[in-house]
Amino acid sequence: MMKIASWNVNSVRQRQAHVLDWLEREKPDLLGLQEIKCEDASFPAEAFRAAGYDCVVVGQKSYNGVAILSRLPFSVTARALPFLDGEALQARYVEIEAGGLTFGNLYLPNGNSGGSAGYEAKLAFMEALALHARALLEAGRDFVLAGDYNVCPTDEDCAPGALPPTDALVRPESRAAFRRLIWLGLTDALRALHPHGRYYTFWDYQAGAWPRDCGLRIDHALLSPRIAERLDSAQPDRDERGRAQPSDHVPLVITLDGP
């Protein structure tokens, strides 16, 4: 059994204790973090290492930033998304090989800031992600692409009234780009096991979104075919949103049968 998780922590330094508690409780093999919001040197790698997890960090000042924590031996296969010019300027992708699979951890642009250029950057990231996924498939790799996709794939993934229809998270082009990933042959882990129902991974800090359960399902794990065959469970860890000083996202956890 292999346990893999993804968590947008909204500042790893603010959330260090939450993450350490969660690691001790859940003991994932791999954990992808997004929005660490710090440079590599300020990442609390020693604290995670003391908990049994080695780290690969792709940070930047103030914004974005991704990292993977692993208790399995690993090798780093990418520190930026291939097929995307200028992506090195923003720390949004890191990828390792561990436990016999490729684990890509991504933080997709939100797309609501920066006007039309900001939205185009979101679509460009999704196009590059599709090209990369196709290359991994053609290379015969088994993989998990997990992270904060900043896309609500369907209306069922968005609490009624949570977002206007013009929001970048629900716009038709965003959803079409997500479907193109699925059409490559990838499996949305959560919906494969839970085709319907509320499985939100994010609740805004504002306007009582959490007590009203006004959430979004925007964190996803997409699986290559052989990994999908091994899928055993998938769920967001809702309890984490009820803690003191939480991130606005909760961990998404999947388990795989086999080695």
Added chain:
DNA sequence: ATGACCCGAGCGTCGGGA
């Protein structure tokens, strides 16, 4: 359409120590 809330950066102010 708007606000609510949170985070980091940076700035100003304050208090403590040398």
